[in-house]
Every structure is written in structure tokens, then in C-alpha cells.
Amino acid sequence: MSEEIYEIAILGRATWQLHSLNNEGTVGNVTEPRSVRIIDPNTKKAVTTDGVSGEMLKHIHTEIMWVLDDKNNLCDACKVLNPEKFNFAIKTKKATPKNVEDALEQALKTCDVCDVQGFLLERPTASRKSTVEFGWALGIPEVYRDIHTHARHALGEKGRGSGEQEGETEGVSTQMVYHRPTRSGVYAVISVFQPWRIGLNEARQDKDRTNTPTMQMMLLEREDTDLY
Numbered sequence: 263m264s265e266e267i268y269e270i271a272i273l274g275r276a277t278w279q280l281h282s283l284n285n286e287g288t289v290g291n292v293t294e295p296r297s298v299r300i301i302d303p304n305t306k307k308a309v310t311t312d313g314v315s316g317e318m319l320k321h322i323h324t325e326i327m328w329v330l331d332d333k334n335n336l337c338d339a340c341k342v343l344n345p346e347k348f349n350f351a352i353k354t355k356k357a358t359p360k361n362v363e364d365a366l367e368q369a370l371k372t373c374d375v376c377d378v379q380g381f382l383l384e385r386p387t388a389s390r391k392s393t394v395e396f397g398w399a400l401g402i403p404e405v406y407r408d409i410h411t412h413a414r415h416a417l418g419e420k421g422r423g424s425g426e427q428e429g430e431t432e433g434v435s436t437q438m439v440y441h442r443p444t445r446s447g448v449y450a451v452i453s454v455f456q457p458w459r460i461g462l463n464e465a466r467q468d469k470d471r472t473n474t475p476t477m478q479m480m481l482l483e484r485e486d487t488d489l490y
């Protein structure tokens with residue numbers, strides 16, 4: 263018996279080794295990983311652990327989709343993984359939609375990545391919510407952290423503050439030492455995929471739905487609530 267899939271949710275534990283997915287910022291020449299506070303369900307006490315944002319996982323998902331997809335089914339921006347997505351087509355006048363509904367319609371018909379991953383438009387102002395969402399990936403304590411020392415060399419560049427005359431430093435390398443973290447651990451990962459929304463123009467959907475008895479009732483209820 264075949265059954266149609268409405269939504270897929272994945273909750274799992276992933277083991278990641280030596281990753282650098284949550285480098286948050288740099289203090290001096292040291293890059294810091296992102297830390298978050300969670301409550302340990304066993305002790306009920308707050309503990310600090312690694313947090314990898316859902317945006318990072320979604321970014322990786324978009325890249326994998328791009329690798330697998332036929333590039334003829336992508337808009338000009340998504341062909342080169344430009345984050346502007348279909349907004350780029352409108353800005354460059356490759357698409358001239360009449361209104362929000364038409365803009366979404368054209369985007370959904372043109373591009374698989376825009377359809378699945380969502381996008382924002384400036385003119386007309388519109389948004390498409392992604393059909394794939396990721397929550398925070400949280401390190402299940404203990405996560406192991408290491409700091410590694412690296413050196414960046416720029417051959418032929420003059421060292422700063424050396425006082426040497428121009429031309430005398432040819433072939434001498436300047437060295438910048440910096441520190442990068444890696445982490446290894448088991449992470450709690452959560453993702454929801456809504457295949458039923460693929461190809462669905464929600465601008466048109468909203469207009470149509472306001473005409474149904476259920477939607478009329480909901481709108482009336484909302485008006486009542488707004489009075490209080």
C-alpha cells in the first residue's frame with residue numbers, strides 16, 4: 263500500500279569529528295566556537311555546551327541540493343549559489359512580475375532551490391518560507407574541544423614595522439600566527455521537511471482561502487480578538 267508523505271521530521275543524534283561548524287567570532291587571533299547554556303535533564307542543572315545554528319545546517323543542505331540538482335532548473339542566482347536567489351532576477355530585470363502572486367509564481371516555476379529553500383524579495387516585497395527547517399544542533403555533553411595553532415605566510419610581502427627599505431625584502435615571508443578550534447562530540451539534530459508546500463504559491467493560496475467558510479470564520483474570530 264502506498265501512502266503520500268505530508269511532512270517528514272528527523273530527530274537524531276549525529277557524531278561529528280573535528281568540525282568547525284560554529285566558529286562564532288575572533289578575539290585577537292583566537293577564533294571562538296559558539297557556546298550555549300542548556301539544562302542537563304539528568305541533574306536539572308544548567309550546563310554549557312556547543313551550539314551549531316540551524317542556519318549553518320540549512321546552508322549545507324542548500325549546497326548539497328545544488329550539487330544534486332539539474333542546473334537548468336535553477337535561477338541565475340542559484341546557479342552560482344548567490345544568496346539573493348530570485349530577487350537577483352528581478353533586480354536585473356530578467357523577471358518583471360506584476361505583483362507578489364506573480365513574483366512567487368515565476369520564482370517557483372523557474373528555480374528548484376528558491377522553491378525548496380525560500381527567499382526574500384525587495385520589490386515587490388515578499389517572502390517565501392523555506393520548506394526545510396533545521397533547529398539548533400546541540401552538543402550532548404561532553405563535547406571535546408581543541409585549539410590548533412596555524413601560521414599564514416605571505417611570500418614576498420614586506421614585514422610590518424621592520425624599517426627596511428622598499429625592495430630589500432623581496433622573497434622574505436611575513437608570518438601571522440592564529441588559533442582555530444575544532445570540536446568532536448555527539449550532537450542532537452532536528453529537522454522538518456514539508457514536501458506538501460513544494461510548488462505551492464502561498465500568495466495565491468491566501469487569497470483563495472479567504473473565500474472559504476472556514477477562513478471567513480477565522481477572520482471574524484481574529485477581528486473579535488483584536489477588539490480586546
Ligand SMILES: [Zn+2]
Pocket residue numbers: 336337338339340341347348373374375376377
Ligand atoms: Zn533560485
